[in-house]
Amino acid sequence: MDLRNAKVLVTGGSSGIGYATARTLLEAGAQVAITGRDETKLHAAAKALKALPIRADVSDPRDVQRMVEETAKAFGAMNVLINNAGIGSFAPLVDLDLADFRRVMDTNVFGAMLAGQAAARHFISAGQGGNIVNIASTAAQRGFANGTAYTASKFALAAMTECWRAELRAHGIRVMQVNPSEVVTEFQSRMGRQQVVNETKLRAQEIAHAIKAMLAMDDRGFIPELTVWATNPK
Numbered sequence: 001m002d003l004r005n006a007k008v009l010v011t012g013g014s015s016g017i018g019y020a021t022a023r024t025l026l027e028a029g030a031q032v033a034i035t036g037r038d039e040t041k042l043h044a045a046a047k048a049l050k051a052l053p054i055r056a057d058v059s060d061p062r063d064v065q066r067m068v069e070e071t072a073k074a075f076g077a078m079n080v081l082i083n084n085a086g087i088g089s090f091a092p093l094v095d096l097d098l099a100d101f102r103r104v105m106d107t108n109v110f111g112a113m114l115a116g117q118a119a120a121r122h123f124i125s126a127g128q129g130g131n132i133v134n135i136a137s138t139a140a141q142r143g144f145a146n147g148t149a150y151t152a153s154k155f156a157l158a159a160m161t162e163c164w165r166a167e168l169r170a171h172g173i174r175v176m177q178v179n180p181s182e183v184v185t186e187f188q189s190r191m192g193r194q195q196v197v198n199e200t201k202l203r204a205q206e207i208a209h210a211i212k213a214m215l216a217m218d219d220r221g222f223i224p225e226l227t228v229w230a231t232n233p234k
């Protein structure tokens with residue numbers, strides 16, 4: 001697609017990968033709305049980016065419906081969903097807390113489904129095709145110790161991506177999945193974990209670069225899945 005015609009909704013655009021993606025797409029000439037739950041943070045991010053802020057929790061069906069409607073109304077249409085909002089929780093199986101597992105699934109799986117559903121309904125009724133980019137993870141490709149909740153959520157997102165692709169291609173909707181490896185963002189500090197930060201680690205802009213490249217391909221083709229690794233992380 002020509003990114004100057006992109007009318008984009010980025011869930012979780014107030015920080016990290018979503019923020020960098022919003023900035024990269026705005027620089028390419030797209031119109032971009034960003035969402036998040038923390039209103040202060042969202043408005044600060046939107047002001048810095050010159051993006052449209054929409055306070056919305058993806059796990060709330062009313063918020064999800066409203067965020068798609070507000071994006072389409074502000075831009076005259078919506079043709080890209082970056083399905084990015086996500087959280088983590090890591091614990092060994094023997095200590096895993098069911099409420100934490102449910103919280104992760106509420107955002108990463110049910111929230112992603114609600115956002116994908118609202119976007120797909122909008123794209124189908126507009127009849128102009130569309131793009132859904134699901135931000136999964138290398139945790140959607142293999143399990144690891146302490147990863148039960150997070151990997152389960154990302155494997156589920158990968159499964160939904162395949163189903164949506166099968167359903168939506170006939171409507172000219174490209175459903176794509178991006179699997180970042182570890183990226184330096186606030187993701188880990190939100191869980192009280194200290195991330196090792198150095199110049200060898202992936203930055204959010206590497207993921208934004210990949211997303212921009214996927215979207216920029218002519219609509220007749222699409223990249224179903226793309227994985228980004230750091231070259232030599234220390």
Ligand SMILES: NC(=O)c1ccc[n+]([C@@H]2O[C@H](COP(=O)([O-])OP(=O)(O)OC[C@H]3O[C@@H](n4cnc5c(N)ncnc54)[C@H](OP(=O)(O)O)[C@@H]3O)[C@@H](O)[C@H]2O)c1
Nearest residue numbers: 012014015016017036037038057058085086182183185187
């Ligand atoms: N960082 C990594 O190493 C890494 C690697 C692979 C995949 N990913 C994935 O990349 C995505 C973005 O992560 P990130 O690293 O950029 O994390 P981040 O810096 O913590 O950003 C997460 C964003 O999502 C928003 N968010 C969280 N829960 C939400 C909800 N229920 N509804 C709406 N917005 C919500 C946050 O804002 P509020 O808190 O204000 O709502 C924030 O804007 C996630 O899906 C994550 O699983 C990250």
